[in-house]
Amino acid sequence: DVKVTQSSRYLVKRTGEKVFLECVQDMDHENMFWYRQDPGLGLRLIYFSYDVKMKEKGDIPEGYSVSREKKERFSLILESASTNQTSMYLCASSPGGQETQYFGPGTRLLVL
């Protein structure tokens, strides 16, 4: 079974803090993705990566950065958290050459 894990289920941070969200997959997948999910807006792609040390901007990259130093790990960084970044953050991975994505359980982030 594919397993995608995220470092925290719930996180509370203060405005201006630097926030790290970690995602790890154990199936040797090439591709990894970060989304945020908000009521009425659905899933929105923030960043994705097709290989180690590679990254591509998604639809809403502003205010975020990512790091992929190892194949199994993809980190999302909020450089200076703001209240409008309160959201559910979902990580996903997929094998290279395949379109089906497998999701982690999500991190619910609250920025006060």
Next chain:
Amino acid sequence: QKEVEQDPGPLSVPEGAIVSLNCTYSNSAFQYFMWYRQYSRKGPELLMYTYSSGNKEDGRFTAQVDKSSKYISLFIRDSQPSDSATYLCAMSRNSGNTPLVFGKGTRLSVIA
């Protein structure tokens, strides 16, 4: 026009009913179609995957793709309260390194 349109619901049905969930899309280049199920406060899980037009059946679930109408459907037979979740359609232009485009999801409640 949005690339993928999905009625958000909520859709409420009695136990045992046949449920029909639908998405329309505008990009004729989409060839790969998926349905994800997302329980409350969890990550989406892949439910069905189809390539191009046609039907695919898996237990109580049937996925249909009509590329000529740019319309996809998910049917659930003998619906159960455990089917209560949000259902997201997703699609892709080609195999490999192309991000999925998601619908916003339809929330389904199956009442016992």
